[in-house]
Amino acid sequence: MAQQFAMPSGADYGADTGGPSAVVEEEEEEEGAGEDGDETGVEPKDIELVMTQANVSRGRAVKALKASGGDIVSAIMELTMT
Secondary structure, three states: OOHHHHOOOOOOOOOOOOOOHHHHHHHHHHHOOOOOOOOOOOOHHHHHHHHHHHOOHHHHHHHHHOOOOOHHHHHHHHHHHH
């Protein structure tokens, strides 16, 4: 019974399987490419809310808020539904 909780062997552990770690790296590259330094016309509290709810970078949150005309709900949906 205890064997089911045993750690995988060294050869299996950390192997590049294209699993979740590959997805995280891809998302980080995507976020870095979309940085938007101009936050003019966007409320800082709105940016923070979109960042938290959609789990995205500040640049992506600003870009989505500008695209939605400052509509927080639309910005979050745009970031999470695509």
